[in-house]
Amino acid sequence: MLAATWLLTLTAAPAQDAARLDVNGLDPHALNTAAVEAYRAGDLATARTHWSTLLAAGANDAERARLCYDLGNVACRAGRYPEAVGWYSAAQRLAPRDADVWANLEFARREAGLEPADRGDLSATLRRLLEAPTPREAELLLLAALTGWAGILAFEALRGGRWGRRLALAGGLGVALAAAPLAWQSLTAERDPVLTIAAREVGVAVRSEPRAEAALIAQLGPGERLERLGTHGDWTELALPDGGRGWARSDTVFALHR
Amino acid sequence: MSASSILRRLAGALALGGLLAAGALAAPAQRPTSVTAQLSTGIVKLGQEVRLSIVAENVQQAAVEALPSVDGLRFSKPQGPNTQTMMTIQNGRRTVSQTLTWVVGVQPERKGDFRIPSFTVLADGQRIATRELALKVVEDLQGEELGFFEIDAPGQVAEGQPFTLELRFGWDAALDNRLNYANLSLPWLGALAGVVELDAPVLARNASTVELNLNSRERVQAERLPDKAEGGRTFHILSLKRRYLATRAGKIEIPTSHLEFGSVDESGSFFDLRPRREKETYYKRFPAFAIEVVELPEQGRPLDFTGAVGQIAVQAGADRRDVDAGESIKLTVEWTGDANLEFFEPPDPRHLEAFKGFRVYGSTDRKTWERRQVVYDLAPLSADVSAIPPLPLRVYDPARKAYTTVQTQAIPIHVRALANASGLGAELAAPATTIDIRDIQAVPVLASASTRSSGWLAWAAGACVLAAWLALRTLVRRRGDPASPLRRARRAAFKNLTRELETARSASAQSRALERFLAARSGEPANAWLGRDVRAWAAGVPGRLSPAAAEELARINAALDESNWARSDQALDPRLVRAAAESVMQGGL
Numbered sequence: 001m002l003a004a005t006w007l008l009t010l011t012a013a014p015a016q017d018a019a020r021l022d023v024n025g026l027d028p029h030a031l032n033t034a035a036v037e038a039y040r041a042g043d044l045a046t047a048r049t050h051w052s053t054l055l056a057a058g059a060n061d062a063e064r065a066r067l068c069y070d071l072g073n074v075a076c077r078a079g080r081y082p083e084a085v086g087w088y089s090a091a092q093r094l095a096p097r098d099a100d101v102w103a104n105l106e107f108a109r110r111e112a113g114l115e116p117a118d119r120g121d122l123s124a125t126l127r128r129l130l131e132a133p134t135p136r137e138a139e140l141l142l143l144a145a146l147t148g149w150a151g152i153l154a155f156e157a158l159r160g161g162r163w164g165r166r167l168a169l170a171g172g173l174g175v176a177l178a179a180a181p182l183a184w185q186s187l188t189a190e191r192d193p194v195l196t197i198a199a200r201e202v203g204v205a206v207r208s209e210p211r212a213e214a215a216l217i218a219q220l221g222p223g224e225r226l227e228r229l230g231t232h233g234d235w236t237e238l239a240l241p242d243g244g245r246g247w248a249r250s251d252t253v254f255a256l257h258r
Numbered sequence: 259m260s261a262s263s264i265l266r267r268l269a270g271a272l273a274l275g276g277l278l279a280a281g282a283l284a285a286p287a288q289r290p291t292s293v294t295a296q297l298s299t300g301i302v303k304l305g306q307e308v309r310l311s312i313v314a315e316n317v318q319q320a321a322v323e324a325l326p327s328v329d330g331l332r333f334s335k336p337q338g339p340n341t342q343t344m345m346t347i348q349n350g351r352r353t354v355s356q357t358l359t360w361v362v363g364v365q366p367e368r369k370g371d372f373r374i375p376s377f378t379v380l381a382d383g384q385r386i387a388t389r390e391l392a393l394k395v396v397e398d399l400q401g402e403e404l405g406f407f408e409i410d411a412p413g414q415v416a417e418g419q420p421f422t423l424e425l426r427f428g429w430d431a432a433l434d435n436r437l438n439y440a441n442l443s444l445p446w447l448g449a450l451a452g453v454v455e456l457d458a459p460v461l462a463r464n465a466s467t468v469e470l471n472l473n474s475r476e477r478v479q480a481e482r483l484p485d486k487a488e489g490g491r492t493f494h495i496l497s498l499k500r501r502y503l504a505t506r507a508g509k510i511e512i513p514t515s516h517l518e519f520g521s522v523d524e525s526g527s528f529f530d531l532r533p534r535r536e537k538e539t540y541y542k543r544f545p546a547f548a549i550e551v552v553e554l555p556e557q558g559r560p561l562d563f564t565g566a567v568g569q570i571a572v573q574a575g576a577d578r579r580d581v582d583a584g585e586s587i588k589l590t591v592e593w594t595g596d597a598n599l600e601f602f603e604p605p606d607p608r609h610l611e612a613f614k615g616f617r618v619y620g621s622t623d624r625k626t627w628e629r630r631q632v633v634y635d636l637a638p639l640s641a642d643v644s645a646i647p648p649l650p651l652r653v654y655d656p657a658r659k660a661y662t663t664v665q666t667q668a669i670p671i672h673v674r675a676l677a678n679a680s681g682l683g684a685e686l687a688a689p690a691t692t693i694d695i696r697d698i699q700a701v702p703v704l705a706s707a708s709t710r711s712s713g714w715l716a717w718a719a720g721a722c723v724l725a726a727w728l729a730l731r732t733l734v735r736r737r738g739d740p741a742s743p744l745r746r747a748r749r750a751a752f753k754n755l756t757r758e759l760e761t762a763r764s765a766s767a768q769s770r771a772l773e774r775f776l777a778a779r780s781g782e783p784a785n786a787w788l789g790r791d792v793r794a795w796a797a798g799v800p801g802r803l804s805p806a807a808a809e810e811l812a813r814i815n816a817a818l819d820e821s822n823w824a825r826s827d828q829a830l831d832p833r834l835v836r837a838a839a840e841s842v843m844q845g846g847l
Contacts (some may be wrong), residue, residue: 029702036700060709062703070698077607077695094709100696107695111609134709142716148722154725157734160741175720182716198561205556206345216507216553218345244344249556 014256028054039074048074055258061134065094068258069101073109082197082222089117089195089225093256096131111170114223130184138182145178192228194236194253196220204253206246210235217246228255285814291316293379294451296390297364299514300443301541303399304369310362312336312379313451316355320381325362330707331372331393334363344506357451366395370792371474392474394518401540403456404430406486407517408492414550416656418567420456420598420627421549427517427542428495431485436538440519441471441476442498446512452551455758456501456600457627468496490706491793501627503598504551512549517542525627554654558661563652564605566664568597570653574666577648581642582674586619590636591649591666599630605651607634612647615639641675744781759832765821766836772818775839776811779847814838 035050050072055067072087076147088105095101118124133141152171155207156164198220206218210232218240220226227239235247291314310333314320325333339358339484366372374391410424425444429437434586448455461467466482466775480496487493502509520539544604554567570593577588593599607613619635636646650665734740751774758771770784777784792815796808814835 032700033700036698060703066699066703066733070700073695073698079611100699104695107693114355119291119487135711136709139711139716143719146719150723153723154730157727157731158740160734160739162741164741179716179720182711185711186713205553212556215708217343240345243343 020133028057028059034226035070039070044074044078050149052235061094062240064258065091065098065101068094069098069104072101072104076104076108076111080092081108083254085112085114085223086195086197086256090254090256090258092117094134094258109223112222114221123220125244130181133181135182138185142179142182145175151177190227192223193256194228194238195256196222196224196226196248196252197254198222198252204248206238206240206248210247214247217244220248225256226253228253259731291386291682291772293320293375293381293386293388294449295391296447297393298546299390299398299516300392300445301394301396301516301518301543302366304366304395304397306308306366308364308366308393310364310374310391312360312362312418314339314358314379314381314386315451317358318356320358320379322360322362323378323385326375328372328374330366330368330370330395331374331826332365332367334364336360336367336605342508343779349560360666364393366393369395369397371395371707385724387624389448391439391445392443394474396539396541399541399543401520402542403491404433404491404540405517405519405542406488406495407515407542408542409512409515409544409547411512411549413548414552415504416550416567416654417504417507417563418598418601418654420501420568420596422459423502423512425500425515426483426495426751427480427498428493429517429519429540429542430484431492431494433519434494436521437519439471439522439539440517441474441519443516444473446515447500448471449511450502452504452506452508453502454505456503458501459499459627462557468555470496503601504549507551507553510549512547513545514546536765537561538723555659559654560607560652561656561662562609563661564603566597566651566653567603567656568595568599568653569655569657570595570597570599570651570664572651572664572666574646576669576671579669580673580674581638581671583639583643584617584637587636587638587646587671589636589646589669591632591634593630593651593664594628597653598830600625600627602630602651604630604632605649607636607649610647610649615643616646638671638673641673643671643673645670676784702787707820747778748781750773752839752843754778759835760831762830762832763830764827765818765825766827768829768832769815769822772814772835772839776842776847779843801846803842803847807847809843810838810845812842 031050031054035047036051038044038046043251051067051071051074055064055071059067063150064239068087068091072084072091073088074083075081078213083109085105091098091101092105094224102118106118109115109117117132118128149168149171152167156168198204203222204220204224206220207214207218209215226241229239229245231237231250232247236250236253237245237247238253240246278661293312293314295310295312296313298311302308312322320339322336338360340360341613342357342359344355344357364374372393372395376387376390378387405427407425407427408428410422410426412421415421425442427442429440437844459481459737461481467479468482469477469479472478479500480498483495483497485492486495491680502510518539518541572591572593574589574591577590579587581587591604598811602620606618606621607616608618615634619637622633624631634649646669648665648668650663653664654660655662655664732811738745755771755775758774759768762768762771771794773784773787774780776787780787792808792812793805796805814830817830817834821830
């Protein structure tokens with residue numbers, strides 16, 4: 001009964017339509033084709049405009065990841081590597097296992113003078129493993145593990161015995177492992193993350209108030225992830241890692257929720 | 259093992275995993291801690307108070323440990339600390355730079371030369387010692403009019419801008435016959451916060467120099483300048499220069515400086531270190547002052563600004579101008595001027611669109627305080643290249659308070675086509691590969707599942723699983739432990755009966771197997787079923803065994819007894835016994 005209920009839950013994941021039927025009266029497929037052609041012809045401004053329009057019009061997550069990736073390529077080709085890092089990071093949030101996104105993200109980070117997103121050490125490898133599934137996949141993984149564990153626990157409840165207990169414990173560890181990605185993503189979830197995108201040598205100045213004359217309270221390098229608390233004119237309020245708050249110019253940060 | 263002990267073990271395993279993950283993911287960063295101590299003046303008149311400033315940079319917590327005891331000096335309790343915090347985040351490493359400042363009043367109680375010994379500051383658990391400080395207390399600071407002292411310093415500099423402090427000092431030329439000693443008392447030397455001291459400008463070879471004492475503990479060469487007439491007196495003038503680079507916005511406080519000159523007894527030579535008995539001493543003071551360090555403006559800052567601040571001139575040259583395609587050209591670019599030449603990042607032609615026709619093999623960088631020379635190793639890729647394009651450097655000019663671009667002149671070159679080339683040209687004929695981004699994803703994704711989680715479903719399901727398990731377990735155990743020997747024997751009874759019936763060759767063996775089956779199912783000893791009146795037993799307690807099952811069991815027992823006694827113990831068809839056993843189980847036993 002329980003398993004049947006979950007099965008229904010697993011299969012009821014909502015499938016979204018690729019794109020809306022029209023974007024301001026234009027066919028999204030035609031707009032995408034025009035963007036691709038413009039990109040191929042080196043007209044980066046037109047490609048950027050079309051893909052941005054498609055992104056703003058709304059689409060499913062995989063399509064949004066693709067559009068962010070393509071916009072990252074536009075920024076890369078224009079030599080705006082910090083911005084490209086922002087686009088690829090936004091794409092990576094939506095498609096965390098996309099090899100193209102990872103390859104281009106690392107390329108853009110290198111060109112922007114940043115350390116690799118995956119440094120290859122234990123910490124980075126653990127993080128990459130935990131962030132490999134999307135939140136939905138992490139949830140399904142945990143539900144599948146729970147289904148198996150429910151069967152084991154039923155056996156243990158009805159039959160008991162040493163083997164029943166051992167199986168229940170092993171199943172519990174399996175569920176804990178399966179829960180790790182979802183737990184990690186829940187713990188580290190950011191409400192409205194932004195990425196600093198100023199050039200390495202310049203950095204992002206964070207001030208105590210949203211005006212240029214206010215006191216400088218922090219200096220951030222490019223590629224730093226912070227949470228956006230709000231905006232005021234051309235200024236964005238950021239949550240600083242020490243628990244404080246500060247204001248940076250909006251053109252020096254890049255919103256990752258796309 | 260109980261449910262609670264299983265949960266405890268599970269929680270322990272999760273906690274261990276969490277600790278391991280947290281340990282692996284943590285990556286703190288910290289700048290080196292420094293502590294400086296500085297007196298507000300090196301020479302003071304008896305009765306006046308001196309301020310001792312103690313500055314601890316890049317610390318979270320610090321405390322001044324016991325101040326030294328100096329006979330003749332009275333120290334007040336340290337006031338502060340005043341805290342100034344600045345945070346920097348680079349490549350994910352957060353660096354919090356916190357500066358703590360204490361001020362201690364020092365009251366001289368008698369005249370004399372005092373040494374304030376080194377004392378320690380406990381900074382983030384680390385004991386850091388300050389340097390020894392010198393203080394001279396005199397009865398009277400006489401001779402102001404006999405000396406000359408001025409410090410030439412900018413009132414304002416930009417962050418990252420180098421600046422020079424030029425100290426010009428001297429004494430009345432009429433005192434020449436009476437002087438054999440001079441000392442510069444600069445309590446701030448080597449103790450300025452917020453600056454990096456650069457190499458001092460090198461004196462010209464033909465410069466005339468004079469050696470004198472500095473802070474009564476070292477010797478320094480000062481350049482002799484032409485005499486200067488002022489206020490009806492003629493002064494001999496000496497000059498000493500120090501160069502600094504401002505590292506952060508704020509104020510650079512420079513305490514009072516003194517020039518001390520006069521005559522002493524028992525001195526070995528003119529300007530000897532540490533005079534033993536002063537006959538007459540004069541003092542010329544230069545008051546404390548501050549230099550304001552302003553931030554670089556954000557407005558108009560080019561994206562490719564690499565930190566160059568100052569006034570810069572550039573010149574460039576190529577070692578050859580007539581080359582084959584692919585042949586190396588050494589482009590030497592030299593930046594000079596009053597700027598932070600040692601501290602900016604030189605431009606990288608690989609990132610410049612104008613240098614697309616070149617392959618950049620690398621560069622060699624040489625830095626001195628007066629010039630920055632970078633030699634770029636370039637190779638034109640084709641005969642279409644006709645010049646080495648201008649190489650731009652973005653510079654912040656503090657004089658104009660604006661960002662400017664300093665760039666080299668284009669250098670015309672002649673590049674011969676590869677067809678006639680050899681050597682490196684032949685090597686280049688092979689297709690060259692490079693790292694590039696992967697191509698765009700041109701095909702729209704028509705449909706996909708959402709990547710977002712419900713946020714609660716899985717956790718709720720986990721809680722349900724645990725609750726259902728605990729409920730079921732509790733319910734089952736009300737009837738006893740399902741893993742007890744009796745319950746296990748009861749569950750295995752039918753399987754054992756089937757196995758025994760397969761090997762039983764007589765009715766008596768079948769009868770014994772059936773008795774063991776009934777014993778396991780009922781929890782009674784096997785001999786309790788020997789000759790039992792099953793119908794009466796079943797009727798004795800309602801619900802113990804259904805009448806139909808009791809009847810079936812009585813029949814098979816009778817059949818087995820009959821075969822045993824009347825038909826030479828001939829075995830019955832085992833299926834009949836199994837059917838009776840199944841009927842008994844269905845009947846409630």
